[in-house]
Amino acid sequence: MDPVLELVDVSKRYGGVRALDRAQFACAPGRIHALLGENGAGKSTLIKIMAGVVQPDEGRIVLEGSDRRFVHPQHAVAAGIACIFQELSLMPHLSVADNICITNPPTRLGLIDRRAQRRVAEAALARAGAEDIHPLAPVDSLSLSRRQMVEIAKALSRQPKILILDEATSALTAADVQRVYGLLKRLRDEGLAIVYISHRMNEIAELADECSVFRNGRHVATFEAGSQSDAQTVEMMIGRDIAHAFPPKPPPRAAAETAPPALDVRGLSWGGRLHDIRLAVRAGEIVGLGGLDGQGQREFFLALFGVLRGVTGEVRQGGDPVSAGSPRQAKRRGIGIALVPEDRKTDGLMLPMSVRDNLSFAALDRLSRAGVVIASAEVEATAAMVRRLSIKAPELGDPVATLSGGNQQKVVIAKWLMNAPRIVLLSDPTRGIDVGTKQEIYVLLRRLAEEGAAVLLYSTDYAELIGCCDRVAVFFDGRIVRWLAGAELTEHALVASALNLTAETLH
Amino acid sequence: MREDWRFRLREQRACWTAAALFVLIFALYIAKHQTGWTVPVLTTAANKGVLLAIVAMAQTLPVLTSGIDLSVGMVFVLANCLASHLVVGTPLQAAAGVLVVLAAGALCGWINGAIIVYGRLQPIITTLATGAVYFGLALGLRPVPGGDVHAGLADALTGALPGGIPAMLVVLLAVVLLVWVPFRRSAVGRAALAIGSAEAAAYMSGVNIGRTRLVTYTLAGLLASIGGLLLTFVTYSGEASAAIGGVYTLNSIAAVVIGGTSLAGGAGSAIGSVFGALVLRTIGDLLFVFDLEPLWQPLFQGVILLAAVSLGALRLLKVDNRLDLFK
Numbered sequence: 144m145d146p147v148l149e150l151v152d153v154s155k156r157y158g159g160v161r162a163l164d165r166a167q168f169a170c171a172p173g174r175i176h177a178l179l180g181e182n183g184a185g186k187s188t189l190i191k192i193m194a195g196v197v198q199p200d201e202g203r204i205v206l207e208g209s210d211r212r213f214v215h216p217q218h219a220v221a222a223g224i225a226c227i228f229q230e231l232s233l234m235p236h237l238s239v240a241d242n243i244c245i246t247n248p249p250t251r252l253g254l255i256d257r258r259a260q261r262r263v264a265e266a267a268l269a270r271a272g273a274e275d276i277h278p279l280a281p282v283d284s285l286s287l288s289r290r291q292m293v294e295i296a297k298a299l300s301r302q303p304k305i306l307i308l309d310e311a312t313s314a315l316t317a318a319d320v321q322r323v324y325g326l327l328k329r330l331r332d333e334g335l336a337i338v339y340i341s342h343r344m345n346e347i348a349e350l351a352d353e354c355s356v357f358r359n360g361r362h363v364a365t366f367e368a369g370s371q372s373d374a375q376t377v378e379m380m381i382g383r384d385i386a387h388a389f390p391p392k393p394p395p396r397a398a399a400e401t402a403p404p405a406l407d408v409r410g411l412s413w414g415g416r417l418h419d420i421r422l423a424v425r426a427g428e429i430v431g432l433g434g435l436d437g438q439g440q441r442e443f444f445l446a447l448f449g450v451l452r453g454v455t456g457e458v459r460q461g462g463d464p465v466s467a468g469s470p471r472q473a474k475r476r477g478i479g480i481a482l483v484p485e486d487r488k489t490d491g492l493m494l495p496m497s498v499r500d501n502l503s504f505a506a507l508d509r510l511s512r513a514g515v516v517i518a519s520a521e522v523e524a525t526a527a528m529v530r531r532l533s534i535k536a537p538e539l540g541d542p543v544a545t546l547s548g549g550n551q552q553k554v555v556i557a558k559w560l561m562n563a564p565r566i567v568l569l570s571d572p573t574r575g576i577d578v579g580t581k582q583e584i585y586v587l588l589r590r591l592a593e594e595g596a597a598v599l600l601y602s603t604d605y606a607e608l609i610g611c612c613d614r615v616a617v618f619f620d621g622r623i624v625r626w627l628a629g630a631e632l633t634e635h636a637l638v639a640s641a642l643n644l645t646a647e648t649l650h
Numbered sequence: 651m652r653e654d655w656r657f658r659l660r661e662q663r664a665c666w667t668a669a670a671l672f673v674l675i676f677a678l679y680i681a682k683h684q685t686g687w688t689v690p691v692l693t694t695a696a697n698k699g700v701l702l703a704i705v706a707m708a709q710t711l712p713v714l715t716s717g718i719d720l721s722v723g724m725v726f727v728l729a730n731c732l733a734s735h736l737v738v739g740t741p742l743q744a745a746a747g748v749l750v751v752l753a754a755g756a757l758c759g760w761i762n763g764a765i766i767v768y769g770r771l772q773p774i775i776t777t778l779a780t781g782a783v784y785f786g787l788a789l790g791l792r793p794v795p796g797g798d799v800h801a802g803l804a805d806a807l808t809g810a811l812p813g814g815i816p817a818m819l820v821v822l823l824a825v826v827l828l829v830w831v832p833f834r835r836s837a838v839g840r841a842a843l844a845i846g847s848a849e850a851a852a853y854m855s856g857v858n859i860g861r862t863r864l865v866t867y868t869l870a871g872l873l874a875s876i877g878g879l880l881l882t883f884v885t886y887s888g889e890a891s892a893a894i895g896g897v898y899t900l901n902s903i904a905a906v907v908i909g910g911t912s913l914a915g916g917a918g919s920a921i922g923s924v925f926g927a928l929v930l931r932t933i934g935d936l937l938f939v940f941d942l943e944p945l946w947q948p949l950f951q952g953v954i955l956l957a958a959v960s961l962g963a964l965r966l967l968k969v970d971n972r973l974d975l976f977k
Binding site: 216234236250255277279413469 | 850
């Protein structure tokens with residue numbers, strides 16, 4: 144069968160990072176094509192190019208035999224490509240019917256024909272197998288799973304030839320997942336080309352007709368579903384990475400330690416997003432959080448840091464129960480938690496403010512007397528921190544935005560070290576920074592641990608988890624599904640447990 | 651079908667609340683008024699209320715897209731000054747004058763929209779600046795208060811129709827039916843709400859964001875100039891008063907909020923704003939019939955505004971990730 148959509152030698156760079164490198168992809172009508180790859184393998188960029196959200200730097204998009212360029216999502220929609228993204232594209236205040244018909248509502252005399260629109264919406268919802276959703280219900284009154292069904296109905300109402308689903312089932316309840324399976328198979332039989340991204344191997348086994356594996360922005364292989372074992376597929380996804388230099392790990396400690404752990408989390412849950420998390424970290428230890436992106440690792444950090452409401456379970460420090468109701472309480476001396484957030488530009492720094500202001504911000508109460516900042520103490524403390532982390536800033540009075548990404552990240556970390564924290568949480572601290580700074584951060588983390596801090600590191604880079612951490616807790620769907628340590632801590636084991644494959648299914 | 655009504659009612663809840671508040675306050679006003687429910691009392695109240703109601707409608711449109719228009723009051727004043735020059739003479743000349751005034755208002759709004767869309771500037775500072783420019787033009791047109799207006803037209807629109815219905819209310823109804831209803835029911839109006847609700851999602855859905863904003867601000871300018879035109883009919887003259895422009899701008903924002911439109915955009919209606927404006931106006935009159943010092947008026951308006959805003963903040967109690975509070 145001839146492909147309906149083909150991407151030939153497509154490349155895309157973001158700054159210095161190659162997201163896609165001469166990638167190939169083709170999908171055919173009447174087939175479900177699964178896209179596989181680790182975090183950052185280039186899958187998202189690939190579908191964004193197909194959907195007209197980003198433009199490739201080079202390469203061709205061939206739709207039904209002719210070259211096309213999509214400079215706006217509208218063009219892709221008009222060409223019959225409908226995309227269901229991970230982040231919902233619904234307008235929460237608008238009704239379900241308004242959302243489904245947002246770009247092309249049926250009109251009469253120039254005004255929206257509400258009855259016709261309602262019929263369109265009802266038909267689309269019925270086609271998606273979600274007849275029970277009322278077309279007039281405002282989207283923000285629906286659960287996440289129902290919203291995702293509306294999203295699918297919205298895509299179907301555009302009569303697409305190609306349907307792209309990016310992790311479309313991750314927010315669905317079990318009942319809705321079954322409906323979506325049935326729907327996708329029916330659509331395939333009707334002749335749609337379906338591109339499907341999922342991190343759940345069982346879904347891919349159930350649905351896919353063929354699979355394409357991507358790694359580091361390159362296309363690795365395309366094969367008929369079922370022709371490769373799960374183990375072989377995982378092997379293709381891993382490949383070989385450039386090794387980073389990691390500081391040596393201390394030898395594993397004796398199993399029985401007398402002192403209670405620095406951080407002891409018992410049965411922590413939050414809404415439907417975190418389930419019964421149990422985890423203990425000793426002073427001097429670096430514990431990694433692994434798993435695919437978005438399995439609850441960030442929420443776990445936010446829960447410890449006092450950002451979330453309605454968290455249940457117990458948190459103990461050195462044997463005593465503590466509770467942080469806000470970041471302000473979490474950073475106090477008695478608790479001493481620091482969180483280095485993953486998005487340094489929005490959550491970590493105040494970009495237009497000076498390097499010095501950013502450095503001293505979290506520790507101002509230590510540097511002030513009666514509410515007045517003692518300038519000399521601030522200058523001294525920030526200068527010491529700049530030396531300690533060798534932050535390259537020509538002038539501490541310059542806006543922090545003028546620093547390079549790596550030095551900005553150092554400022555975020557240094558800002559919390561000013562508080563002398565006992566527990567350091569880091570959320571993907573090396574994302575988007577250069578290799579040299581990465582290594583400095585690895586060394587720093589190890590030194591912090593040696594000085595007596597308990598370090599928790601969430602990273603989407605498996606090599607980093609292996610090289611840096613004493614133990615790794617693998618998250619899946621808001622739970623810790625596996626602990627890896629010592630010789631067990633391999634890339635193979637990390638990927639397999641991130642996909643929630645058990646050892647048996649791999650052999 | 652019963653469910654349909656439930657959803658419709660929920661959508662218009664804030665609007666109905668404002669309407670009920672107005673009915674309550676107005677009933678109180680009429681009950682305490684010396685002469686009560688008579689044609690002159692109603693006509694005077696309508697003439698005052700409708701001016702702010704139309705400016706509040708103008709403000710509603712940008713607010714729905716999560717923008718704001720600080721120049722509505724100044725466009726209102728500019729239209730007033732322009733009308734005091736142009737809406738005179740023979741009926742035909744006056745009619746042409748009306749068209750020119752409305753076109754000028756729409757142009758002011760279009761300029762706001764073009765700067766915001768193509769210049770990528772924030773609405774608040776853009777309209778603050780253009781508002782000052784529009785006021786400057788008004789001052790040039792009317793350095794001192796004065797001018798005239800077509801008396802027949804003015805008397806017809808500010809008087810009462812047979813049966814005692816204030817003509818101004820009919821004008822207001824016509825504006826709602828000719829400007830707001832088509833906007834709300836058109837694809838552009840829908841897109842405006844979509845932008846206010848989630849701009850990124852609207853973009854990803856293929857909504858033309860630039861054109862939608864441009865139409866929204868242009869209509870806001872047009873509505874503000876309708877208000878200015880009607881002001882000329884009420885006062886029979888033009889006056890470039892910075893105080894009037896400023897008060898109308900600020901009260902229009904207050905009316906929008908009392909009428910249940912969220913300043914964050916995405917939800918609300920100009921009809922709610924109309925009732926919000928009428929509520930604000932009636933509060934002033936209420937103090938008068940209760941023999942309170944007019945000095946209390948700003949205080950009472952402030953309290954009503956605070957109460958209205960507090961209702962909108964109730965949803966924050968349900969947030970379970972505190973980072974969502976900053977969105």
